[in-house]
Amino acid sequence: MDCVVELEKHKTVDSLHSPSSLRISRVREQRKxxxxxxxxxxxxxxxxxxxxxxxxxxxxxxxxxxxLVDALxxxxxxLVERRPKLCLEVGCGSGYVITSLALILADxxxxxxxxxxxxxxxxxxxxxxxxAHGLQADVVVTDLVHGLEKRLAGxxxxxxxxxxxxxxxxxxxxxxxxxxxxxxxxxxRVVIDRMLTMVDSLLSSKGWFYMVTLTANNPSEICQIMxxxxxxxxxxxxxxxxxxxxxxxxxxxxxxxxxYDYNAETGGGxxxxxxxxxxxMSRLAFWR
Amino acid sequence: xxxxxxNMLACNIKGVTKGFPLGIEHTRLETKESELNADFxxxxxxxxxxxxxxxxxxSVGVNNIPDQVEPVMLDDDEFLRKFHHALLxxxxxxxxxxxxxxxxxxxxTKGVPNMLLNEDEV
Numbered sequence: 076m077d078c079v080v081e082l083e084k085h086k087t088v089d090s091l092h093s094p095s096s097l098r099i100s101r102v103r104e105q106r107k108x109x110x111x112x113x114x115x116x117x118x119x120x121x122x123x124x125x126x127x128x129x130x131x132x133x134x135x136x137x138x139x140x141x142x143l144v145d146a147l148x149x150x151x152x153x154l155v156e157r158r159p160k161l162c163l164e165v166g167c168g169s170g171y172v173i174t175s176l177a178l179i180l181a182d183x184x185x186x187x188x189x190x191x192x193x194x195x196x197x198x199x200x201x202x203x204x205x206x207a208h209g210l211q212a213d214v215v216v217t218d219l220v221h222g223l224e225k226r227l228a229g230x231x232x233x234x235x236x237x238x239x240x241x242x243x244x245x246x247x248x249x250x251x252x253x254x255x256x257x258x259x260x261x262x263x264r265v266v267i268d269r270m271l272t273m274v275d276s277l278l279s280s281k282g283w284f285y286m287v288t289l290t291a292n293n294p295s296e297i298c299q300i301m302x303x304x305x306x307x308x309x310x311x312x313x314x315x316x317x318x319x320x321x322x323x324x325x326x327x328x329x330x331x332x333x334x335y336d337y338n339a340e341t342g343g344g345x346x347x348x349x350x351x352x353x354x355x356m357s358r359l360a361f362w363r
Numbered sequence: 364x365x366x367x368x369x370n371m372l373a374c375n376i377k378g379v380t381k382g383f384p385l386g387i388e389h390t391r392l393e394t395k396e397s398e399l400n401a402d403f404x405x406x407x408x409x410x411x412x413x414x415x416x417x418x419x420x421x422s423v424g425v426n427n428i429p430d431q432v433e434p435v436m437l438d439d440d441e442f443l444r445k446f447h448h449a450l451l452x453x454x455x456x457x458x459x460x461x462x463x464x465x466x467x468x469x470x471x472t473k474g475v476p477n478m479l480l481n482e483d484e485v
Contacts, residue, residue: 104454133405160406185400187367198475211397211451213368214475222478226371226383230410 094117098166116308120181121148122174128203132196134256136171138316139287143237143245146285146311147322157281159232163189165219165270168256170201172235193255195337220277221269227283231277234284235251238267242291263292271297272324275304283327285311290320301326366419366475367450370411372476374462374469376484378397384415385469386461387422393454393474399447405437407450 091357099302121144127136134140135238147154161178165172177188190200190212198214205212216221239256240263247258248265259265267288284306286292298308307329314321374382396454413432420428429436436442460469461477467484470477 160403185403187403189368189371193479195472195475195477199473202474211365211395213364215364215368215372215478216475217478218480221480222372223377225373225375226412 090355094296095185098315102319110272120151120175120178122171122178122204122208122217124171126204126207127169127171128200128207129265130196130200132194133200134168134197134253136169138314138319139240139321140168140171141235142312142314142321143172143235143285143287143339145314146325147176147179147235149186150311150325151179154180154233154283155281158184159186160184160285161189161212161227161230161279162186162233162235163191163220163223163227163231163277164235165191165239166239167192167201167214168197168237170204170214172237174208174210175202176233176235178207189227191223191225192219193218193249197256218268218330220273224276228276230279231281232279234269234274234277234282236285237287238270239263240267240287240289240292259292263289267292267297268300271300271304274301274306278328280328283325286324286326288322288324290322294322294324298324298326305329343359364455364471365451366416366423366453367407368476369419369455369460371476372414372460374465374467376462376465376467376480379411379462379464382449382462383462384412384419384463386423386447387419387455387458388461388468389423389455389458392423393456394452395454397433397447399443401437401443404443404446404450408437408446409433410434411450416450420453423449423453423455425449425453 124136129135130306161171162176164176164178170190172189173190180186188210190198190201192201192214193216195216198216209296217223220227221338238261241257241259242263243258245260245265247254248254248260250258257265267286278284288297301308305328306326306327308324310322311325312321312323368385369385372385373418374385376382414430417430420426424449428449454474456473456474458471460470460471461467
């Protein structure tokens with residue numbers, strides 16, 4: 076059975092409006108459930124959970140992280156065909172996602188990988204995770220992409236973002252400790268909306284942007300914002316857990332006409348690959 | 364962090380117009396071998412600020428990078444080997460990056476540069 080399905084049995088993600096302290100206790104509870112299947116063999120070519128660095132203030136790989144990596148695995152054939160050379164993850168946390176991307180692309184693309192996080196601790200944990208997998212990539216402590224945005228402009232071929240998407244009171248956004256890893260303010264959009272303003276500048280002409288969202292973030296509105304900037308979008312993975320409805324969205328420049336054959340792996344129960352959003356916005360009513 | 368990343372970093376303190384290239388101070392460097400890939404080097408070559416790369420290489424003790432380059436040099440294996448080594452094999456583990464305009468120091472700890480700004484710098 077796929078590990079993702081196994082994980083979902085242990086799912087402990089709390090409701091969107093739970094007090095932060097409850098979420099912390101559940102993240103810790105979840106940590107125990109991870110340890111219960113540490114012995115499982117690494118699934119496909121993603122990072123191995125038992126090699127992921129840990130720290131109480133750093134978000135451990137969770138349903139959202141697995142959904143993002145599963146989206147990358149589902150899109151692997153397309154990614155490899157694009158031959159990305161520069162890849163960047165914003166908000167890398169434990170390093171599970173950027174490490175997985177590096178492993179997914181390892182044999183074929185000869186890409187270089189960058190990761191950023193606002194937390195020095197997370198940056199070090201990411202470095203440990205990369206190192207435990209025998210990978211080299213540079214990690215920068217910064218707010219989103221500050222300091223990199225000028226020189227990386229127009230160069231990023233794959234941009235990954237698993238944002239703090241949980242709707243919370245505004246003051247929790249960027250708070251100390253683990254709260255900052257999920258607190259997204261009004262509709263969970265505060266950090267997401269800041270990032271959306273930078274995507275156009277960062278991405279190369281053939282660049283792809285993958286982002287995790289919740290239904291509460293209004294992904295259909297996010298797609299419309301990006302459409303105005305010239306980006307087409309699709310849902311690569313949609314995953315229902317007990318209390319979260321996760322989507323991994325993918326964006327690319329609309330003028331870059333391509334119509335690839337989409338043979339996504341479904342990656343476990345509750346996962347549905349969808350076709351292009353740009354032509355099917357009317358279907359998005361179910362998000363609300 | 365490697366000189367590839369150094370070439371992509373700039374100081375963006377409010378009001379700073381020339382935040383690139385950052386100066387390098389180092390108290391610990393490491394060399395880690397990695398596989399040379401000519402495709403990547405050819406891809407990144409036009410995106411690099413070569414003058415900044417040349418100076419950065421010198422500041423970490425790599426003195427065999429030519430200050431003037433032509434794309435035709437990317438066909439030369441010996442050049443590619445030197446280019447690869449300076450760009451991707453020399454790691455700044457402990458030290459600091461210095462803004463050329465303000466002198467602001469951005470610490471590099473355990474190989475990770477900290478580019479976070481103070482509230483009054485944003």
